[in-house]
Amino acid sequence: MGINKYDFNEKNILKFDSNEHELAIATKNLQVFYGDNHALFDGDLEFERYRITSLIGASGSGKSTYLRSLNRMNDNVARVEGEIQYRGLNVNSKKINVYEMRKHIGMVFQRPNPFSKSIRENITFALKEQGLKNKKKLEEIVESSLKDAALWDEVKDDLNKSAWSLSGGQQQRLCIARTIAMKPDILLLDEPASALDPISTSKIEETLVELKKRYTIIIVTHNMQQASRISDYTAFFHLGHILEYDKTKHIFTTPKVTATNDYISGNFG
Numbered sequence: 001m002g003i004n005k006y007d008f009n010e011k012n013i014l015k016f017d018s019n020e021h022e023l024a025i026a027t028k029n030l031q032v033f034y035g036d037n038h039a040l041f042d043g044d045l046e047f048e049r050y051r052i053t054s055l056i057g058a059s060g061s062g063k064s065t066y067l068r069s070l071n072r073m074n075d076n077v078a079r080v081e082g083e084i085q086y087r088g089l090n091v092n093s094k095k096i097n098v099y100e101m102r103k104h105i106g107m108v109f110q111r112p113n114p115f116s117k118s119i120r121e122n123i124t125f126a127l128k129e130q131g132l133k134n135k136k137k138l139e140e141i142v143e144s145s146l147k148d149a150a151l152w153d154e155v156k157d158d159l160n161k162s163a164w165s166l167s168g169g170q171q172q173r174l175c176i177a178r179t180i181a182m183k184p185d186i187l188l189l190d191e192p193a194s195a196l197d198p199i200s201t202s203k204i205e206e207t208l209v210e211l212k213k214r215y216t217i218i219i220v221t222h223n224m225q226q227a228s229r230i231s232d233y234t235a236f237f238h239l240g241h242i243l244e245y246d247k248t249k250h251i252f253t254t255p256k257v258t259a260t261n262d263y264i265s266g267n268f269g
């Protein structure tokens, strides 16, 4: 039987070759339409592996639209044209198995949304659905995911407690752990700290900086300090266009586009 190139099976998709600057994911001419509203034009970006990229820009500039397209969260909501290139596959192909693809490209949302289950079950639920039954293996993944999300020390003695009994910041780290448990390559985060207090926010930031050793992270944020603190690259969105994309330090010190400079210095938006 020939290889089905739309099949998101580990043996069918291209291996990363461990170049220092290899790409994790790229978009070519990505366009998004909500009915007649052309919300994203010419979305061309390349994301380096093991880096954090921030997507910044005023409200309504298309950041979430772009981010959500990367793992097909806009299916049934918007028309998305163009290519999303990931390890030899076009994620935007209608033939892609979206469920399998999301194990590789996971998303964490703005508001923490843990399941109404125990802390442990939040991690194990999807793994069990996938057919993983080995208790020891499941426990190992619970521990490693919670450690990766910097939550283990706070919950390790209470894994049967309801996830909803955790603080907002802890719930968000649990949602990160739940996503990591699927062992994705790429973590998409849509303003993951906007509903959190400064201490929880700084914990999330520390967690993300630690996670980039093993994951490629793309984050939408309205918090300019956050973008400059944690991200390696920054893309500036304006009225549905990506106006500037560069190393974060260049965007924040020597932007080439006037609109970028106006936005980061608070002159509009």
Ligand SMILES: Nc1ncnc2c1ncn2[C@@H]1O[C@H](COP(=O)(O)OP(=O)(O)OP(=O)(O)O)[C@@H](O)[C@H]1O
Residues within 6 Å of the ligand: 034, 037, 039, 057, 058, 059, 060, 061, 062, 063, 064, 065, 066, 077, 237
């Ligand atoms: N589900 C939707 N249905 C219809 N239009 C939408 C939908 N989501 C976003 N839009 C429109 O797409 C455009 C871009 O919105 P988007 O949410 O991507 O911007 P954003 O930069 O992420 O904004 P914010 O920072 O406020 O989250 C806006 O005109 C918005 O009204």
